Amino acid sequence: MHDTPGGWRRTAAGAGLLRADGSVASTIFAEMTALAMRTGAINLGQGFPDEDGPAEVLEAAREAISAGVNQYPPGLGILDLREAICEHQRRFYGLDVDPGTQTVVTTGATEALAAALLGLVDGPDDEVVVFEPYYDSYAACVALSGATLRTVPLRFPDFQPDLDELAAAVSDRTRVILLNNPHNPTGAVFERAVLDEIIRLAHAHNAIILSDEVYEHLTFGVPHTPVAALPGGWERTLTISSGGKTFRTTGWKIGWITGPAELVTAALTVKQFLTYVSGAPFQPAIAAGLRLPDAFFTGIADEMRRKKDMLGAGLRAAGLAVSEPRGSYFTVADAASLGAADADEFCRGPLAEAGVVAIPITAFVSPARRDEYRTLVRFAACKRVEVLDEAVARLATLAG
Known part of the structure; x- marks a missing residue:
């Protein structure tokens, strides 16, 4: 077997992909979604909407x-x-x-x-x-x-x-x-x-x-x-x-x-x-x-902008340093501003205990660069307004 990027390795026959230790591991998205379901936390990890489309x-x-x-x-x-x-x-x-x-x-x-x-x-x-x-x-x-x-x-x-x-x-x-x-x-x-x-x-x-x-x-x-x-x-x-x-x-x-x-x-x-x-x-x-009219497309962008603003304000109020996104579902925050040394531990510990689930950015980087992103966390804003309101209230408990 041969080592490949992102911690994967490939069988010599090309039959499949395995983790570097030879195991078949679930993705971080599946792990964090399972954590949310098990604990009743609000899932701001996996990027799927909780509302139907048009x-x-x-x-x-x-x-x-x-x-x-x-x-x-x-x-x-x-x-x-x-x-x-x-x-x-x-x-x-x-x-x-x-x-x-x-x-x-x-x-x-x-x-x-x-x-x-x-x-x-x-x-x-x-x-x-x-x-x-x-x-x-x-x-x-x-x-x-x-x-x-x-x-x-x-x-x-x-x-x-x-x-x-x-x-x-x-x-x-x-x-x-x-x-x-x-x-x-x-x-x-x-x-x-x-x-x-x-x-x-x-x-x-x-x-x-x-x-x-x-x-x-x-x-x-x-x-x-x-x-x-x-x-x-x-x-x-x-x-x-x-x-x-x-x-x-x-x-x-x-x-x-x-x-x-x-x-x-x-x-x-x-x-x-x-x-x-x-x-x-x-x-x-x-x-x-x-083929929907232009108003639909401008409307979904405006709605997502309002949601990311809600989430960003809540993260800042909780004491997190926040990157201002210009697109997508996602906002990145730095848990180091709350004293965290490792985003994975922060997501599975204090954040989950507050009742919110998110994804450590280290899930998106190669092993060689993990230290550069060790304290960063991705939050998804693609949820109903009332869900984001509750998530913001829970995040406030991180501020002490």
């Missing part, structure tokens, strides 16, 4: 089931959804995307990431550059691909990368620059200069940009700018998104990839052997969602 979207799924849309859809996804995705890209970003050759529907964004990496990476001589902290599936997917992971640190409180460190991480061995913007777990939205530098480096080193944009409609006071919409970006970029975060349907697992036909084909070549196709009756429902 009625029009839910009703479209019911209608599709009743109409018999319950068998395998086309491998690319139903045409109506692919057309809706392309309409969305044109409407919001001015991108002209072909639904026939430049779009594929996936089983959520996580499958899209796996298919793209497995389709683009040639083996151990390739490198994948990611921004750290990173969503935990990134390291696992890179390990499955056999590539080497290179990371660029994002530092509290603004979590913007240093451009010199970014340039140093990218080389002629870089096959993929994996971008997550808006960023999970930090809530950062990358500056235009960062996106321009990613494009420059991709051209200079013949690399592909894989851009995970699932929080594209959840930004606060700053617009979302797809890297594919910038000069020089389209021809080297696969863009990934999904309906889960935008329409509060995380359990439906409907995502998509858009980009140049040859890059989409590389991902599709692998995707067809993963899940083959994705939930048939949910596809017309997500198509309906993508």
